[in-house]
Amino acid sequence: MIFDAVRNNKRVVQVFLALITLPFAFWGVDSYVRDSGAGTDLASVGDSKITMQQFDQAWRVQQDRLRQALGANFDAAAVNTPEARLAVLNALVDQRLLLLEASKGGLVASNDQLRDVISKIPALQEDGQFSMARYQAALAAQGMSQPQFEAQLRQDLTLQQLVAAVGDTAIVASGTSDEMLRIQSEERQVAELRFAPEQFAGQVKIDSAALEKYYEENKQRFEIPEQAKADYVVLSLEALMDKLTLSEVEVSAWYESHKDRYQTAEERRASHILILVDANLDEGKAKAKADGILKELQESPGKFAELAKQHSQDPGSAQKGGDLGFFGRGMMVKPFEEAVFKLQEGEISGVVRSEFGFHIIQLTGSKAGAQRALAEVRSELEDELKRQAASRQFAEAAEAFSNMVYEQPDSLQPVVEKFDLKIQHSGWLPRDSSPAALAALGELGNQKVLTALFSADSLKSKRNTEAIEVAPNVLLSARVAEYQAASSRPFVEVRGDIEAALKTQEAAALARQAGETKLSALQQGGTEAKADWGPLKIVSRLERQQLPVAALQAVFRADVQKLPTYVGTEVAGGTYVLYQISKVSQPAVVDEKRREALQREYSTILGQEDFAAYLAGLRSRYKIDINKSALDSKQR
Structure with a gap:
């Protein structure tokens, strides 16, 4: 996430924010220090409430972090414990305490700080400069609006101010670090x-x-766990696609009727001068300033780059004379885009109002859209046509497949013959497996499949399992071919x-x-x-x-x-x-870099201790209530 670039810029701050920074809904700092008063609350910190909604969002974020870190070893049920839920709730309480203290102390990240941080996030830069197009694309990829992102970023920066004020003040005396280095290097x-x-x-x-x-x-x-070998069949969308063939007539007809889909979009290149509307410059003054610059440009159009460097408040483009590079439709905010695509090359717009402020735009280049030839798009076109046809077939086949393995439970042969499938044979499958072991079993590495295989219907009645979706558009049915009960190896x-x-x-x-x-x-x-x-x-x-x-x-x-x-x-x-x-x-020469690293490490440890003591102090000053019954009900 692009938040990582903000949270990882200082080691001490990074350590603390890892403990207390959890993204919620984007209501801003003010809403956290007011009484939300909605629904059943899980906790209260002074007069401020922590709601079910806030907890649920924090819990989902925590689960996503664990899922990403553990990969195939992630087990949602195993981490859904009372202790884990209480830990997340306590993190929310700690964060709320800090936000309340920040509000009380008047700490808030200014608009200038916000702009400065955003402009320096590497993921939002192009050729070392802030890119509005990348900014918009990054937000869209994360399903966030600009106000949402900036509200959460402002909260993060506010927390950083408070955390740094405590954690970054730990001082290690040079004598102490020298003594530690002496001990370490002996x-x-x-x-x-x-x-x-x-x-x-x-x-x-x-x-x-x-x-x-x-x-x-x-x-x-010396126990041998219960295990079984299985015969199984798989019905999949991909397999149906592989069996399809397309005629040249079909391919050509589709291409001719959908030519517009195979055109490269028209692109424009523009430069702009941005005058922001914020607490430092209200709308009237910002508009007057933009009008003055426009008037100067109308008299001297060749000075656009010079005036952009002098007046533009877009940190990503100002030093490049306002240049934003090439972009297509949908990559800029609507008023800006509409103005750009009405201009002729070299033409300068009037003053354009957007959610950022006032823009003066000059069109500096254009690329017309181009038609891609059939030969160029044949592969993706055929893939799409086959996928469409296979999807229709799969929707019909899935129901018939599911019915047949259930209604004719004594054999997989009927579905093999009807759908031209192949019976596959497994090795020994354990009844219970860890997530890592399941991943190694491929299509059979699905707990629903193993549960069905070891059920009474499969073992005693010798029936097919039901059709189980083991992946999107992939159905599997199996039957036990060989069974071995749990036993002990003989002496x-x-x-x-x-x-x-x-x-x-x-x-x-x-x-x-x-x-x-x-x-x-x-x-x-x-x-x-x-x-x-x-x-x-x-x-x-x-x-x-x-x-x-x-x-x-x-x-x-x-x-x-x-x-x-x-x-x-x-x-x-x-x-x-x-x-x-x-x-x-002792070594004859002490490595100065090692000394500095040791001092930083010890400073971090002391900073953690100071911060823990600070949080403990806050907890003693505010009345904190945890609704344990409501928290327990979340698990049930």
Whole structure:
């Protein structure tokens, strides 16, 4: 979204806005600080209400964010919990508190701020300059009007002022950051001595009784879930399209009767001078200023670019002499467009009023529409004709398909013959699958399909499933070909796996025991041949990839008052590792960029703490009521 360009411009502000900025209906700041008084409210903050409508919109936005982030793993039911709904409501409460405080303090984003931010959003620029055409297209793509977008943007900017006033004021003393950097960059010279389970495998003996006991106590590990293989058929619009052929007569006739659809639109290029109507310049004064500029242009038409740079208040085009580039119909606001398409090339309009203010327009270029030849459009034309015909066929076939698999439930052959389909065969399908596993099953990866397959009608009565829409214009019916009830793998089948697992487990225990014994001896002053230790290496907290996490933590928790010192820890795979720490030092040169990054990171942490304390203070100053029964009813 184009809001991201606004919200991501400062790291600290970005962190906080991620927590409390939720788009609602676009009523502006004023409406949030008044008592809305409509319908059943979910919460109140002082005299300000949070309505069902506002919550529903915030909830939809949150669901869309999760759906985009999780992709195929998104499960709407799993995230529809009381805790998740309360979290969204609390975010609304926090936002309302901030808006109330902003209103009380007279904070508001000015029109100039609004224009400045919009003009600098990269998605709305063309060749480094603000593009009105892109602005209009971006809003249309998001289903927003200009007043809606600017009302929400004004709210975001108002919140940013307040959030930045709290979050951006965290100060980290240089001494503190230097001490943190010293700790982070400290280097320790270590050598390691490894005790791997493989070294002790020959000492491990597992008797049959232990194997059987493990099997009985862990039978759930050896369960085979309920599963089935299916035969299925798919009726789809795309398959019907593939079977259609078109004659040259049909294609030519369609082209001739719809030639207007294959024309490139006429485009115009214009420059303009915009005088805004706002709090700084009322309509009368703005009109008088525009009239004065027009008069000057009528006397000296060649000065249009010069006067645009001097007077135009459109930040995207002023520095380009007012040039807006080429655009077609529907890309500009209506009064502006109507004026442009009436002009002759080089002609200058009168003063034109739009919702932005007053424009003076000069037409600087035009491109006539052109007819695309049949050869050029044949592919898209044939695709459209086939899709139209297939859509009609599919509408009729879908009903017949659904009826046949239901009325003749003992076989899929009737629909195969009638619709020229092919019976497909699945592998083993589990009754229950995660969203990721479902995605891997293709057309059968639909919970409705699996539920139908494992129903009593399918398993006991051996019936076809109903016709299930697994995608737009795609119907599927299946029947169970082979079924396997949930069961446990027999002991004789898994004995080898159990024995290998227990041997690994016991070998790891022996490795740990040997390592801890050696560590105890070293810590008590014992000696160890140098050849036993691995090569020396330098490690630090900043270079974490040098050691496993557990090992790095053990090395830097060690007391290094007296060297050498020894620590031990278990790492992945059951290996126990001893570390001999022989030297502690600081790097000769401190990376200044790293110092600055660490200071920024710590400032963000302190800013978060300050902001959390600020919100807690606001919550204590305002009366906040949560309608939990109404919130619970939303889930039901």
